[in-house]
Each structure stands twice: as C-alpha cells, then as structure tokens.
Amino acid sequence: MLVWILLLPLIGFLINGCSYAFIQASGMKKKISATVSGLIGTTAIVGSFIVSLILFLDLFSQVDEQREITQVLFNWIKVGPLLLDFTLRLDSLSTLFTLVITGVGSFIHIYSIGYMGHDDAPAKFFAYLNLFCFAMLALVLGASLPVMFLGWEGVGLCSYLLIGFWYADDEKAIAGKKAFIVNRIGDLGFILGMFVLYTTFGTLDFLELKVKVLALGHTLSPDMLYLITSACLLLFVGCTGKSAQIPLYVWLPDAMAGPTPVSALIHAATMVTSGIYLVTRLNFLFSLSPIALEVMAWVGALTAFFAATIAVVQTDIKKVLAYSTVSQLGYMFLGCGVAAYSAGVFHVITHAFFKALLFLSAGSVIHGMSEEQNILKMGGLKKYMPQTFFVFLIGWLAICGIPPFSGFFSKDEILWKAFSSEHGSKPLWFIAAVTAVMTAFYMTRMFILTFLGEMRSHDAHPHDSPAIMTVPLFFLAILSAVGGILGIPHMNWLDHWLSPTIPSHGYEASDSTEWVLMGLSVAGAIFGIVFSFSIYRSLKKAEELKESWSGIHRVLFNKWYVDEAYFAAIVNPFIKTSQFLWKVVDVKVVDRIVMSFGRVSSRSGEWIRTSQTGLLQVYAIVFVMSIVFTLGYIIYGLAR
Amino acid sequence: MDWLAEHILSGLVFLPFVWGIIGLLLPNMKDSSHRVWAFVGSLGIFLLSLYLYFNYDPAGAEFQFVEKTPWITAWGVQYNLGLDGISLWLVILTTFLTPLIILGSFTAVEQRQREFYFLMLALESGMLGAFVSLDAFLFYVFWEVMLIPMYLLIGVWGGKNRIYASMKFFLYTVVGSLLMLVAIFYLSYQHKLQFNQYSTALLDLYKLQLAGDGWFSVQAILFLAFSFAFAIKVPLFPLHTWLPDAHVEAPTAGSVVLAGVLLKLGGYGFIRFAFPLFPSAVIQYQMVFLTLSAIAIVYGAWVAMVQPDIKKLVAYSSVSHMGYVVLGLFSLNMIGVTGSVYQMLNHGISTGALFLLVGMIYERRHTREISDFGGIAKLMPLFAIVFMIITLSSVALPGTNGFIGEFLILLGAWLTHPVIAIVAATGVVFGAVYMLWMFRRVMFGPVTHKENESLKDLTSREILVLVPFIFMVFFMGVYPNLFFGKMEPSVQRLITKVMKPKNLNTQTAAVKVEQQNEY
Numbered sequence A: 001m002l003v004w005i006l007l008l009p010l011i012g013f014l015i016n017g018c019s020y021a022f023i024q025a026s027g028m029k030k031k032i033s034a035t036v037s038g039l040i041g042t043t044a045i046v047g048s049f050i051v052s053l054i055l056f057l058d059l060f061s062q063v064d065e066q067r068e069i070t071q072v073l074f075n076w077i078k079v080g081p082l083l084l085d086f087t088l089r090l091d092s093l094s095t096l097f098t099l100v101i102t103g104v105g106s107f108i109h110i111y112s113i114g115y116m117g118h119d120d121a122p123a124k125f126f127a128y129l130n131l132f133c134f135a136m137l138a139l140v141l142g143a144s145l146p147v148m149f150l151g152w153e154g155v156g157l158c159s160y161l162l163i164g165f166w167y168a169d170d171e172k173a174i175a176g177k178k179a180f181i182v183n184r185i186g187d188l189g190f191i192l193g194m195f196v197l198y199t200t201f202g203t204l205d206f207l208e209l210k211v212k213v214l215a216l217g218h219t220l221s222p223d224m225l226y227l228i229t230s231a232c233l234l235l236f237v238g239c240t241g242k243s244a245q246i247p248l249y250v251w252l253p254d255a256m257a258g259p260t261p262v263s264a265l266i267h268a269a270t271m272v273t274s275g276i277y278l279v280t281r282l283n284f285l286f287s288l289s290p291i292a293l294e295v296m297a298w299v300g301a302l303t304a305f306f307a308a309t310i311a312v313v314q315t316d317i318k319k320v321l322a323y324s325t326v327s328q329l330g331y332m333f334l335g336c337g338v339a340a341y342s343a344g345v346f347h348v349i350t351h352a353f354f355k356a357l358l359f360l361s362a363g364s365v366i367h368g369m370s371e372e373q374n375i376l377k378m379g380g381l382k383k384y385m386p387q388t389f390f391v392f393l394i395g396w397l398a399i400c401g402i403p404p405f406s407g408f409f410s411k412d413e414i415l416w417k418a419f420s421s422e423h424g425s426k427p428l429w430f431i432a433a434v435t436a437v438m439t440a441f442y443m444t445r446m447f448i449l450t451f452l453g454e455m456r457s458h459d460a461h462p463h464d465s466p467a468i469m470t471v472p473l474f475f476l477a478i479l480s481a482v483g484g485i486l487g488i489p490h491m492n493w494l495d496h497w498l499s500p501t502i503p504s505h506g507y508e509a510s511d512s513t514e515w516v517l518m519g520l521s522v523a524g525a526i527f528g529i530v531f532s533f534s535i536y537r538s539l540k541k542a543e544e545l546k547e548s549w550s551g552i553h554r555v556l557f558n559k560w561y562v563d564e565a566y567f568a569a570i571v572n573p574f575i576k577t578s579q580f581l582w583k584v585v586d587v588k589v590v591d592r593i594v595m596s597f598g599r600v601s602s603r604s605g606e607w608i609r610t611s612q613t614g615l616l617q618v619y620a621i622v623f624v625m626s627i628v629f630t631l632g633y634i635i636y637g638l639a640r
Numbered sequence B: 001m002d003w004l005a006e007h008i009l010s011g012l013v014f015l016p017f018v019w020g021i022i023g024l025l026l027p028n029m030k031d032s033s034h035r036v037w038a039f040v041g042s043l044g045i046f047l048l049s050l051y052l053y054f055n056y057d058p059a060g061a062e063f064q065f066v067e068k069t070p071w072i073t074a075w076g077v078q079y080n081l082g083l084d085g086i087s088l089w090l091v092i093l094t095t096f097l098t099p100l101i102i103l104g105s106f107t108a109v110e111q112r113q114r115e116f117y118f119l120m121l122a123l124e125s126g127m128l129g130a131f132v133s134l135d136a137f138l139f140y141v142f143w144e145v146m147l148i149p150m151y152l153l154i155g156v157w158g159g160k161n162r163i164y165a166s167m168k169f170f171l172y173t174v175v176g177s178l179l180m181l182v183a184i185f186y187l188s189y190q191h192k193l194q195f196n197q198y199s200t201a202l203l204d205l206y207k208l209q210l211a212g213d214g215w216f217s218v219q220a221i222l223f224l225a226f227s228f229a230f231a232i233k234v235p236l237f238p239l240h241t242w243l244p245d246a247h248v249e250a251p252t253a254g255s256v257v258l259a260g261v262l263l264k265l266g267g268y269g270f271i272r273f274a275f276p277l278f279p280s281a282v283i284q285y286q287m288v289f290l291t292l293s294a295i296a297i298v299y300g301a302w303v304a305m306v307q308p309d310i311k312k313l314v315a316y317s318s319v320s321h322m323g324y325v326v327l328g329l330f331s332l333n334m335i336g337v338t339g340s341v342y343q344m345l346n347h348g349i350s351t352g353a354l355f356l357l358v359g360m361i362y363e364r365r366h367t368r369e370i371s372d373f374g375g376i377a378k379l380m381p382l383f384a385i386v387f388m389i390i391t392l393s394s395v396a397l398p399g400t401n402g403f404i405g406e407f408l409i410l411l412g413a414w415l416t417h418p419v420i421a422i423v424a425a426t427g428v429v430f431g432a433v434y435m436l437w438m439f440r441r442v443m444f445g446p447v448t449h450k451e452n453e454s455l456k457d458l459t460s461r462e463i464l465v466l467v468p469f470i471f472m473v474f475f476m477g478v479y480p481n482l483f484f485g486k487m488e489p490s491v492q493r494l495i496t497k498v499m500k501p502k503n504l505n506t507q508t509a510a511v512k513v514e515q516q517n518e519y
Helices: A002-025 A034-060 A092-115 A122-141 A145-163 A170-201 A206-215 A222-242 A251-257 A260-269 A271-281 A290-311 A317-337 A341-368 A386-400 A406-420 A426-451 A467-487 A493-498 A512-536 A539-548 A550-557 A559-611 A615-639 B002-006 B008-025 B033-055 B085-104 B113-132 B136-157 B162-195 B218-233 B242-249 B252-277 B279-305 B310-330 B334-365 B381-394 B401-416 B418-443 B450-454 B460-478 B481-499 B501-518
Strands: A068-079 A082-091 B064-072 B077-083
Touching: A002 A034, A002 A068, A002 A082, A002 A122, A002 B381, A034 A068, A034 A082, A034 A092, A034 A122, A068 A145, A068 B334, A068 B401, A068 B481, A082 A092, A082 A122, A082 A145, A092 A122, A092 A260, A092 A271, A092 A341, A092 A467, A092 A493, A122 A145, A122 A260, A122 A271, A145 A170, A145 A222, A145 A251, A145 A260, A145 A271, A170 A206, A170 A222, A170 A251, A170 B401, A170 B418, A222 A271, A222 A290, A251 A260, A251 A317, A260 A271, A260 A317, A260 A341, A271 A317, A271 A341, A290 A317, A290 A426, A290 A559, A317 A341, A317 A406, A317 A426, A341 A386, A341 A406, A341 A467, A341 A493, A386 A406, A386 A426, A386 A467, A386 A512, A406 A426, A406 A467, A406 A512, A426 A512, A467 A493, A512 A539, A539 A550, A550 A559, A559 B279, B002 B008, B008 B033, B008 B064, B008 B077, B008 B085, B008 B113, B033 B064, B033 B085, B033 B113, B077 B085, B077 B113, B077 B136, B085 B113, B085 B252, B085 B334, B085 B460, B085 B481, B113 B136, B113 B252, B136 B162, B136 B252, B162 B218, B162 B242, B218 B252, B218 B279, B242 B252, B242 B310, B252 B279, B252 B310, B252 B334, B252 B481, B279 B310, B279 B401, B279 B418, B279 B481, B310 B334, B310 B401, B310 B418, B334 B381, B334 B401, B334 B460, B334 B481, B381 B401, B381 B418, B381 B460, B401 B418, B401 B460
Parallel strands: none
Antiparallel strands: A068 A082, B064 B077
C-alpha cells in the first residue's frame, strides 16, 4: 500500500505528460484545458493524501516502537559488495512529511486549476507538479541515502522545470538553470557524504546506519569522529543547496520567477525543507559531531538574520516572501543545530501552512492586480479583496509569531532551545530573537503596503479570486491558525510522536526563564509590528527615512551584492579559464604537440595522397611498412 | 541448426558486410532503396544478437560461443572468437545503435547512398569483429579495418573541413595502433620463447610471464604501447584533440558511430588486453591513468562549456564522459569497473542520441552555432521533450542511466583514491553547467532568429529513431541489474587477473620451468 503514495502522483504525471506530448505538442496542437489536466493532477495527489492518511492512522494505532512500515519494491543496484534495494519506509518522521506534502500539495493543486486557467500548457504544468510530488515523496520515503538522492535530485529537476516554466522569458529560464546548478553544487556534497558513510559503515540504509552508529557508543575514536564530522558536513553542504542556506541560498530568490503556486509548494512548503528532513533523518549521526552541529546552528542563525535584512527593503511581494523563506529555513537549521530536531520539524510543518498560505494569497493578489508584483504600487487591497485580506492577515500573524497562531509555537520552541539546549548559546538566541523582530517588521511592512492605505495604482482593477482559488486559502488559513496545537510547550504531542526516530529529552521541568523568554519573544514581535506601523503609516515618512539611510538601503536592496560577488569571483574566472583552456591549451599547446609528432607521417601521407590517388594506398603502405618494421624488430630480437 | 549456433559469432560479424555487399551488387536497386535494405539488414542483425543475450550464461565459461581455427600458422595467429559478459553488451550496443543510425540517416544522406549504407554495414562488421576477437592479431585486423569506412564516412560525407579532420583522425589512430601491432608481435615472440611456439591467441598470451617491476619493465613498455592506442581511441586527455575535429566534420551517422561505439573500443581494449596481459604494469601506472582521467573529466567539461558549436560541445562532453570510463576502470574494483562498462553503454545511448538530435536540427537549419538558435522549445515541443530527457541522462540525473554509471564509477574511485574521486566528482557540477547552459541558449528564451520560425517539429520517422533511446535511458536507470547480472562474473575475473599477479609471480615461475621441460 505504501507504494501507492508514490505511484499515484507518478501516474498523474504520466497521464498529463503523455497527453501533453501526444496531443498538444505533436501535430494536433489541441490545448488540454486546465480543468481536465488539473483534475487529473489533483485526483492523483488527493489520492496520495488519502493513502498517506490511512497509513498515518495505521501507524497511530500502533505502539511507539512498531510505528514503521517498510516495503521493498525491487533490487535497484547490485554490484559486488554494493547492494541497493529500492525500499520505502514510513515511520513517525516520514509520515508527517508525507501528510504535509500531499496535504498542502492538494490545496496547491486545486488552487492551480484556477491560477493556471489561462495558461498555454496547463497539462505540462500539472504533469510537472505531480512529478515534483512524486520526487518529493521518494525523497521522504526512501529508506536509504541513494533512494533519497533520487528524490533529492528529482525535486531539483522539477524545480528547474517549473521555475523556467515560462521559458520564453530569458530571465525565467536563467533562474531555472541557476537553481539547478547551485543545487548541483550541494548535491556534490551529498554524494561525497554518502561515500564517506558507505566506506565507514558499509551501508547506506538509514536503519542499518542507525544500528551501526548507535553501536559505536558515545566515546568515539578520533578517526571515527573525524569521519562522522566530515560526512555530516558534506551532507550539510547538500542541505545548504537544497534548503537555501548561506552560501548557496542565492538561487531561491530568483526561483520566484516561476508560477506562484510553484513558489508556494516547492520553494516554500516542501522542497526547501528537505535539508531539514535529511538532518533529522540522520539525527543520530549529527548528534555525535559537535562541530557539525555548531556549524549548522551558526549557518542557520546567520542565514536567518542575513535574509531578514534583505527582506526589509525588497519591494517585490514574492521576493519579500522568498527572503523570509530563506530566513525561516535558517530558523529550522538553528533548531536542528542545537539538537532540537523535533523543534525544526515542528517549524517545517507550521511554516508549510502559513508560508503556502502567504504565497498563495500573494498569488491571488498578483492575479487580481494583473501581474503586478511591486508592493509600492499596491495598497488598500483590503477593500477590493476582502477574502484574500482576511487569510493573509492570519498568515501574517502566524509568521510574526503572535500567539496563538501556529508560527508562534514553533518559532518560540526554536528560540527556547537555542537558548537552553546544551548545544545552544546566548549569542545564537540573540541573533534569532533579533531576526524575529525583523520578521515581524518586514512582514508588517508588506502587509501595510499591500492591503492598507490607499490604492496607489490607478489602472488596476483588483478583485478577489474565484472560489477554486480562495477555498484552499481558507483551509490553509485554518491550519495556520491552529497548527500550533501539535507542539504546545509541555504537552508536546509532536515531540512524543517523533520519539522513535528522534530521541526525546522528555519534559523538562518548567523554568521561569522559559516563560520570560516567551514573553520577550511576543513583546519583540509586537514591537516589530508597532514599529513597522509607525513608519509605514505614511509612505512619505518611509521615503524620508529611506533617503536618510540611503547607503545601507542600497546595499540591502541589492542583496548585499552577493550575486555580483559570486559572478566576479567564481563565474567569470571560470568562464575565462575555460576559454583559455580551449583556445590556448587545447588548440595551441596540446594539439600542436601531438600533431608535431604526426607531422612527418602527415607530410609523407599527403605526398603519397597527391602522387597516387585515394587513401587505400596510403593505408596499404602504412600497413606494409608497419609489418616490415615489426618483422625487423622480431628478427632483431631473435638474432640477439 | 547446431552448426549455425556454433558459428553464431562469425555469422553476426560477417552478416552486415555480406548484406552490404549484396546490396551493393544488386543491379536494379534505386539509390534510395539502399537505405531500406540496410535498415532491414541491421534490424535483423540486432534481433540475431539478442540470441546471444538469451543464451549467454553468466555462470558458465569465461568465453562462450567460442570459435577457433588456425589462420596464419607461421605467426601463431588464430581465427578465434568468443564472448564474455562485457563484450556481450558492447556487441548488443553496436547492433542496437546501427539500425537506429541508419534510420536516422534516411534524409540526411542524399549523395552516394549506395556506398554510404554499404560502409555503415561494413563498419558494423568491423566493430563487431573487434568486440568478439579473442586473438590479438585478429583484433588488430578488425581494429584497422574499421578505420577505413570511418575515414571514408568523414572524408566523403563530411563537412567543409573534412579532409583535415579525416586525416587527423586517421593518423592519430594509425600511429596508436602501430605501436599496438609491434607489441602484439613482441608478445607472440615471447610466447615462442616461453612456450616454444608463436601465438597471438589471447588465452595463450594471458599465460605469459613478463617482468613487471618498475616503470620501464617489459610489461610496462608493452602496456604503454597498447594503452597508447586505447587512450587515443577513448580518447583520454591529452590525446583527445582529434575527436572534436572528427565529430564536427563527420556526418551525423559518423558521429553517432564514433561516439556510440568506436570510442568504446578504447575502453574495451583496456579490459580485454591491457589489464589481463600486463597486470603489474597496470598497478604501476594506475595513478597516472587515474590522474589523467580525472583531468579529462574536468577539462572536457570546462572546454565543452565555452564551445559555440553544439556538436563540438557534445564532442568535448564525450571527452569528459569517457574520462569517467577510464577512471572507473583504473579504480580496479568491482564497483568501479562495473560502473565503467555500464558508462560505456550509457554514453553510447545518451551521446548517440545527442548527436542524432544535433543532426536533426542541423538538417533543418544547416547550422550548429548555439547563437543561431534560441526559443526552439516553443517551435519544436516534441524535440524539446526528447532533448530534455537526453540532456538529463547526460547530466546523470538519478532515474536515468547516466546516474548509475557515474555513481558507481565515483564510488569505485572513492574506494581506491578519495582525492581523485573528489576532483572527478566536481564533473557532476560542471556537466550540469555546460549541458543546461547550452540547452537554455538553444531551446529557451524568445525566438530571436527569423529563420527559425518556420522550423518543423520531429517527423514520425525521427520519433521512431528516438523512442528506443528514451526507453533505454529510463530502463537502464531503473533496472540496471539486468545488465549487471550478465557481466558480474566477467568483471570479477578481470579484477582477479589484475590484482593477483605479484603474489603469484614466484609460483608461476615454477610452473613455467615445468612447462618448458615438457617441450
């Protein structure tokens, strides 16, 4: 039964893909309507959700230790000592992810039926979307690193295809390519990390790895520690690619070139969280390496802060959300980095709800504003799009961390763990707390500029979206509002549920510090919101403020010039070196040296060619000469 | 029937040639019906080769379907054919590609069709012969015989610079193979010394005892002589410079055969000759070849990236991909060598298809400059789908054939030498860079050239050519065990042959003395 979670989206992909290829792309040129292809795609993913739910309930009814379903599909690679089965495994961790992927995925599929209604190739779109779900589910369900890697690269592919979905626009095609290549750099780390694990433990299956790693005990030999640390760090390189962390985050903001439902599903709710999934999946390994944890926590915290600084000044509604995604992913890694894996997973789940909600309502706004994405040109949409306003409001409160909305609980959990965990520290907490204030600030800014005040664009006729797009929004809004229930402090269901895969630390005694910090983080969020209101109440005042800080504003607006720096430091030298290798090394040096050896024979060849006719003669002569030469050599040998 | 079954390899090797001759001699055939004749023949040969697949027993003897007849007795040359689990797949690769290439050339070749299709079939004979030869001299003959049709394909049906390119191709390979010929005769002579009679039969030569210590031992010199020929064929950096020229000038069919099969002979040569004959030298020179192949992978990818011509880009990508093959071979373990053999098949599929695709678009636009295209995906959506799939196979996306090969090779190299493996693994990134960059510039973006607007999408014949490739890309990516199952024992034997020698030297020396006493 497990396999159907995977198979249904794959079947959906095949149906839509084939109908696109054979009906629309080939001679018939008949467009398949968004409704038909959308229904096929949605049926597939909803079916997959139902299966996931049934299996979840199945796991739910088991005792803790038996919450696991394994299905071996076939033997994938068998070479010498290497035995790789294509195995799927559902356990307490992966079942949560399958639910989120198929659940949020279903809403986004439904929404897309409306969003892509006027597109040229909806069948292709839904095919890609289904293929993405297939790959993402393979990533989550894969019982070994290589199977996971199949999904890992598969989601990268779908991301590439979907970012560049409107490929006729160069910018979008370039963004897609950038995403794929930056992800590939991360994947290189993944591959090498896999190799280290294989040579160290002789297996790549998660369960077997876990058994072998746990058998090591807590005191590791320096060699073993070195190997584990390097494996963890290499795998984490993969995570920085897929989950958009420093230094490989640069592709995600550009990825917003894709259709908005894609941004919601792939670049916010699911794919970008696969790095966190990998780390939590291998938590037994990461926990053994203090260095890897430290690196992860710091990269996460710094990414969270860094991305937030950029988000503060962006004017493209999707860019703000993109940077906020990078920032929130940083939180998740911070959580994992202080060994609070379940807090990371918790934030993955709530973030999936509210960020999908925010993106989809932003899509609704863009739709209503006739493809306008600049928030400076919006304003007052509350009046025109009341439904979108309402759901966005919930998403906004959730991401700002206002109780009792879902984001509050998960973010607070991470903040608390960053402070209190044995791997945490005050500086980490401080960065995260400041980032929380900034998050509240820029999200409020976006909220004000989009929905409050007066409409600043005169030729726009904003309107709410049709029901097929708003209904999913309401469901996501409900989830964003109440999703925190999963992890209320001190009766943390999630922590307990995950305990078979992630060792739980149990319930710590209530600590007054915890309550103080919680109060602080709420106060911080409120401060950020109020501060933002005080500035953006009038745009004029905001503009003045911008002028007085123009230097910093420019740097932030240009995203710290990181893309430009990468281009100057890596891409350009790389292209120049390649040009040099080709035009100088290959053509002028290597070829010349080799050809100069051949020049003598070449001349004689040409001479023969001109004096006689075709080439058979040349060949014959060379051949005969070679035989003569050989015979001579043999005779020489014999005579000696 | 039995007689036929016993001579199946000879049949397979000579049938294409004979079929081609008959076609050549058939008096009243229209020029254009030759393509059908050749296609039917090659398709039949493919089906015949499947007989080998179904009857090859991986648990059986080292070589199967063996045929053995004395040929040039004075030199100890035998007509000796046989198949193992490695050559089995290369034979099938050859017979699989040939009909598709012929079908793909239906409209591309307009002049001298009669000769063209005859040469294609003759070439197939030559390649098959080389893959099944169990006699060094016989191998050499097929190896050289192959050159003639290839040379003519480039020289007659090629592009503007065809004479230069074909000459370069010819000289490079001839120079390489001459050294090999010398080495073969020396081996035969050694056999005379050690066993009192000349022989070039591979199984006899495997028994030779050759001094193998140091960089310039007898083994090492002979190994280098063979390796030189094979490295040129592969082609291994820095002996690769003939390849881009040859590819750019060759007609599509020539490029596909060249990339799809001819290059594999280099890798196969290492497997069949250089490795088992000179095990100590292989170990001695292991690092050299590992380094060169890692350089080839990165270098090929980098140079491919900046090529303005699509075909040249694919040619340099071959340098990179074949670098993986050599890397896997010289990692000298099960995983690496199996990966290499698999990568040879993959490369035949993916690069073969790439050249066909480039040929299809060239046929329409008579240009291969990347800058002459842009936005083609909109005009040729089916072409775009196929091109995308093959591109993904070329960048080794998991789920496609390319991944299995690269993954195994890199893992194999990792087990032998992690640093080299890390360098080589960066090819994973660079491979994606050049392929996707090219793909973006050719297929995506707005349509910038007016001439492109009237481009027609794939015809049904072209679809028919490409579908088998697409099928193989996914089939080989999902179920490689079908292939591994047949090749595993052969790979295992190969590795044992290479890895055992040092410890056996003393023991076999005693055997040698005994044998000499017998004569």
